[in-house]
Amino acid sequence: MKFIEYNLTDAYGNSNCVIRSLCKILNKEYDEVFNGLLDTAKALNNESYNDIPVFEEYMKQNDIIKIDIEQDKQIKNLKLDNGSYIVFCYNKGDFYHMIPIIDNTVYDKRIDSLELYTISIYKKNN
16 A cells, blocks of 8 residues: 655635545545535535445545444555545544555555554445
8 A cells, every 4th residue: 555645725724624625535625525524415415424324425425435344453464446436534542534545555644644544444336
């Protein structure tokens, strides 16, 4: 698994891993994804765009589907086919994170994301 440092912010310097991941996979601008997630949260009567039902519905709307995987596998040990993926992961504690992986390259702010463990993986249908 390769790593490329990737960071994306809005005009005010704010950054969020869910939005960054979706922007990378969908090739969309930060504000477009942010507003789409807010609209989805509102439609689902949910207070936060970061909640699982919200980002999963947004992914579904954008042809990103959840795939079966082995949970609690470290990111650095994943064996994924070429393609575009989003990995929802954690540190086996209270830190949750989302990262995009495209053609076995991790795009994230910090290389230590490779040490995190999988919860769910989503694949973009091309």
